[in-house]
Amino acid sequence: MAKSLYIAEKPSVAREFANALKVTGRSADGYIESESAIVTWCVGHLVTMSYPEAYDIKYKRWSLQTLPFLPKEFKYQVIEAVEKQYKIVSTLLNRPDVDTIYVCTDSGREGEYIYRLVAQMAGVKGKQQKRVWIDSQTEEEILRGIREAKDISEYDNLAASAYLRAKEDYLMGINFSRALTLKYGPAISNQMRTDRTVVSVGRVMTCVLGMVVRREREIREFVKTPFYRVIGTFGPEGITMDGEWRAVAGSRYYQHPCLYKENGFKEKKDAEALIRYLQEGEGEGLTGKIISLEKKKETRNPPLLYNLAELQNDCSKMFKISPDQTLKAVQELYEKKLVTYPRTDARVLSTAVAKEIYKNISGLTHYEPLAGYAREALERGSYQNIAKTRYVNDKQITDHYAIIPTGQGLGALRSLSELNSKIYQVIVRRFLSIFYPPAIYQKYAVELQCKTEHFFASFKVLKEEGYLKVAEVPGKKKGDPAAETETIDASHPEFIRMLEQLKKGTEVSLDRLTIKEGETSPPKRYTSGSMILAMENAGQLIEDEELRAQIKGSGIGTSATRAEILKKLVTIKYLSLNNKTQVITPTYLGELIYEVVDASMKQLLNPELTASWEKGLTYVAEGTITSDEYMQKLERFVAGRTYAAVQTANLSGLRGAFAKVEQNYKKLPVKGQK
Numbered sequence: 001m002a003k004s005l006y007i008a009e010k011p012s013v014a015r016e017f018a019n020a021l022k023v024t025g026r027s028a029d030g031y032i033e034s035e036s037a038i039v040t041w042c043v044g045h046l047v048t049m050s051y052p053e054a055y056d057i058k059y060k061r062w063s064l065q066t067l068p069f070l071p072k073e074f075k076y077q078v079i080e081a082v083e084k085q086y087k088i089v090s091t092l093l094n095r096p097d098v099d100t101i102y103v104c105t106d107s108g109r110e111g112e113y114i115y116r117l118v119a120q121m122a123g124v125k126g127k128q129q130k131r132v133w134i135d136s137q138t139e140e141e142i143l144r145g146i147r148e149a150k151d152i153s154e155y156d157n158l159a160a161s162a163y164l165r166a167k168e169d170y171l172m173g174i175n176f177s178r179a180l181t182l183k184y185g186p187a188i189s190n191q192m193r194t195d196r197t198v199v200s201v202g203r204v205m206t207c208v209l210g211m212v213v214r215r216e217r218e219i220r221e222f223v224k225t226p227f228y229r230v231i232g233t234f235g236p237e238g239i240t241m242d243g244e245w246r247a248v249a250g251s252r253y254y255q256h257p258c259l260y261k262e263n264g265f266k267e268k269k270d271a272e273a274l275i276r277y278l279q280e281g282e283g284e285g286l287t288g289k290i291i292s293l294e295k296k297k298e299t300r301n302p303p304l305l306y307n308l309a310e311l312q313n314d315c316s317k318m319f320k321i322s323p324d325q326t327l328k329a330v331q332e333l334y335e336k337k338l339v340t341y342p343r344t345d346a347r348v349l350s351t352a353v354a355k356e357i358y359k360n361i362s363g364l365t366h367y368e369p370l371a372g373y374a375r376e377a378l379e380r381g382s383y384q385n386i387a388k389t390r391y392v393n394d395k396q397i398t399d400h401y402a403i404i405p406t407g408q409g410l411g412a413l414r415s416l417s418e419l420n421s422k423i424y425q426v427i428v429r430r431f432l433s434i435f436y437p438p439a440i441y442q443k444y445a446v447e448l449q450c451k452t453e454h455f456f457a458s459f460k461v462l463k464e465e466g467y468l469k470v471a472e473v474p475g476k477k478k479g480d481p482a483a484e485t486e487t488i489d490a491s492h493p494e495f496i497r498m499l500e501q502l503k504k505g506t507e508v509s510l511d512r513l514t515i516k517e518g519e520t521s522p523p524k525r526y527t528s529g530s531m532i533l534a535m536e537n538a539g540q541l542i543e544d545e546e547l548r549a550q551i552k553g554s555g556i557g558t559s560a561t562r563a564e565i566l567k568k569l570v571t572i573k574y575l576s577l578n579n580k581t582q583v584i585t586p587t588y589l590g591e592l593i594y595e596v597v598d599a600s601m602k603q604l605l606n607p608e609l610t611a612s613w614e615k616g617l618t619y620v621a622e623g624t625i626t627s628d629e630y631m632q633k634l635e636r637f638v639a640g641r642t643y644a645a646v647q648t649a650n651l652s653g654l655r656g657a658f659a660k661v662e663q664n665y666k667k668l669p670v671k672g673q674k
Helices: 011-021 080-093 109-123 139-147 152-192 204-223 266-277 308-319 324-336 353-357 355-365 368-380 382-388 410-415 418-433 493-502 530-535 545-550 564-570 589-600 605-623 629-649 652-660
Strands: 003-008 026-028 030-035 037-041 046-050 076-078 098-104 128-131 228-235 240-244 259-261 286-300 441-449 453-464 486-488 507-519 575-576 584-586
Touching: 003 011, 003 080, 011 030, 011 037, 011 098, 011 139, 011 324, 030 076, 037 080, 046 109, 046 152, 076 564, 080 098, 080 259, 098 530, 109 152, 109 652, 128 152, 128 355, 128 441, 152 589, 152 605, 152 652, 204 564, 204 584, 204 589, 204 605, 228 259, 228 266, 228 418, 228 453, 240 584, 266 453, 266 507, 266 545, 286 453, 308 324, 308 418, 308 530, 308 564, 324 418, 324 530, 324 564, 353 355, 353 382, 355 368, 355 382, 355 418, 368 382, 486 493, 493 507, 564 575, 564 652, 605 629
Parallel strands: 003 037, 003 098, 098 128, 453 486
Antiparallel strands: 026 030, 030 037, 046 076, 228 240, 228 507, 240 453, 286 441, 286 507, 441 453, 575 584
């Protein structure tokens, strides 16, 4: 009797497939078998690209004479540590009684690559191969994926992009790392007083290193500039409010060179002169007049759903954990059927999922912390029209839709760590919030005049909580310098009543004039979370969520690889990560590596160029360009950069750059000491 073989990426996933398929036969070493089906698994990668010495023993020794290394045919080998499982899988793939192979590795580029390498090495022929593509590990989704599995040939372009990504990282890593190590390693060792230095270079990691080093240097070179603002405290209706002076048209200081900006002076004496001018001749007390009053409603919609980058950024802020820790946490939630596939760039749902979304909400009525909100979402019925909103867009989805709770697997919550439980709740809150109405604010903008000078105050009052009650979105705090508009909460009813009663033309007392000293701030260092966002947006740290949603195109790396790249840079000590704050800074070694790359192959530090390589892989996956076209471009780039690095005579110039870097670091160890 012919059998179907199901091959998953991990043993835990294989068990879920076996359960869904009711494969309860004998459990052998490395697979589970029943009368009609066999379920087996990889353990991550079973096959990898061979080291250069597999092509020719001469490549084992690092030498400039053997560069660039550009093989015409690439070689692959079984990973020694998992050779036993490879043999089991290979045997099953070629068993005569297996006629159909269901590929159930992770639904993405890397999962595709894992299976294709195994099938290639095992020499699979004459079998029907079908690709199972799922968004969660619930039984319903697994059975749907198997039922709707497509012929594997429909994923050939994705596989091609996966092979190219690996070849790209392989060729750049081997050629660039060897060239720079041989040429500059001794100089770095001499500078750091160490015995030996290997220069590790990568398409994405070197670009990220460059972003961190450049930011650190901006901070070092930043010169703080003091400025002085004048604040007027006005007293309408017996309640005080502060207004900020600005040098607008009509002011005696309009476009004056003594200004830092229109709302501040470069020197304190000029702020004092302004106060003296306002106080002159006002014997019975200062007054001001409301010359402009604007009241309008502001609607704030629930944010888009989480993709991996957004979740990693928020978890970095909320829980002070690294992107790698967030990915591990959400991967566990996925494997326990609690959430959908985590390695996604999309922040919206598909039309097909939107039709069934009430099932997810219904399941959450059994999730005690937020059950009431889930029931309210169902009662509101807004889920019925969710497909017509910005939260559903098939065009913004490539492999997977946003990370959302499945509404299933709630029994597994008991086995979660406290941190992972919190991350699950964050995902649930973001999901449920899209079924709630917008938050409504009443905004007030007041302009007051005293003599020729103008003061401005703005406030907003939360009128309708809307989605905020479920989302728990932290607002800007009063006194936060980043908050241009002060938010007034319901605990200040007298103040809110005063704002409502303000009228244009009303005279009010000016009770006090004070000077507030401030200073310009340097750029912020990257945190692990903000770096993930910057990588997603091709090197741009875009704080505004709405604007991020509008940015189209591939970033640096992918949602599946960014956390690992950041982790590697910390592991090899090019970057330092503060575990408490998640702030990233370069190390002494990292800055020296930056100088070497900047002097020899500057293009690797360019975020736009690095992102363009990722975009090219996307084009291959879409079938827009061929693998041969991409490979020709890649080989020209690798060869050109390698030749240039080897032939450039710049060691003397680097010594000066190294010495400059050294000034920013503490005393170095004596050679031979650790």
